[in-house]
Amino acid sequence: MQAVSVAHFWRLGEQVSSSKAPARRATALDAELFAIRLGVVKATSFDVKCIIIITDSLTAARRAVDASVHSGQAHSLAIVQALRGFFTNHSDRLIHFWDCPSKAQWSLHFLAHEDATSTKIAAGCHPATSLDALQSKSAAARATRAILNHASIGEFRQCFFPAECTYCPCGHCQVETCRHIFANCRRFAYFPLTDLVPTVKDFVKFLKEHPSAFAFSSQDRPPSKLPEPP
Numbered sequence: 611m612q613a614v615s616v617a618h619f620w621r622l623g624e625q626v627s628s629s630k631a632p633a634r635r636a637t638a639l640d641a642e643l644f645a646i647r648l649g650v651v652k653a654t655s656f657d658v659k660c661i662i663i664i665t666d667s668l669t670a671a672r673r674a675v676d677a678s679v680h681s682g683q684a685h686s687l688a689i690v691q692a693l694r695g696f697f698t699n700h701s702d703r704l705i706h707f708w709d710c711p712s713k714a715q716w717s718l719h720f721l722a723h724e725d726a727t728s729t730k731i732a733a734g735c736h737p738a739t740s741l742d743a744l745q746s747k748s749a750a751a752r753a754t755r756a757i758l759n760h761a762s763i764g765e766f767r768q769c770f771f772p773a774e775c776t777y778c779p780c781g782h783c784q785v786e787t788c789r790h791i792f793a794n795c796r797r798f799a800y801f802p803l804t805d806l807v808p809t810v811k812d813f814v815k816f817l818k819e820h821p822s823a824f825a826f827s828s829q830d831r832p833p834s835k836l837p838e839p840p
């Protein structure tokens with residue numbers, strides 16, 4: 611089955627439209643980013659001054675306005691293009707991103723969530739596959755690194771290469787530990803592992819939802835130093 615992305619449009623308390631599209635073979639984060647694209651592109655076509663995007667993933671919201679190379683970059687570029695037209699010559703226009711966890715079952719978000727999860731679309735023989743979905747296939751190797759604490763993270767470098775940087779690439783942790791990655795790092799906030807003893811099912815899901823966790827990537831190099839506090 612393919613992932614499905616859905617956006618519902620509400621204005622002045624009434625649903626005025628909806629969009630739904632297959633997201634091909636993609637992670638939940640990719641599908642959420644596509645849903646934000648559907649929402650932003652449609653909403654900016656209306657004559658409105660303020661857009662509120664309700665999502666269950668602030669990670670997807672951040673990716674939405676990040677035009678750099680990443681999984682689902684095409685969605686981000688479409689969003690940025692739509693927002694450029696929305697804001698150009700209109701300094702009074704606003705867009706807000708509201709974080710609404712699916713488990714809260716808040717009505718507006720829950721309706722769209724149910725719409726997406728209840729729609730089944732066959733993947734076909736050769737569905738397009740996102741970068742993150744491809745990388746999620748490497749979950750077995752990354753699981754081994756995480757379990758053995760033998761991965762390219764600050765905790766490992768502190769032990770075996772003490773002269774090297776131990777900071778987390780998120781910039782908010784002096785020593786990038788497994789615990790930080792699982793529960794507190796904003797890079798992996800889409801599906802955090804907050805239980806001290808997570809189930810194997812949740813552990814595997816965490817790795818699949820976060821393909822860069824415990825992976826070797828030039829994009830995960832830590833900063834030379836932590837940023838100064840604001």
Ligand SMILES: [Zn+2]
Pocket residue numbers: 778779780781782783790794795796797
């Ligand atoms: Zn971090």
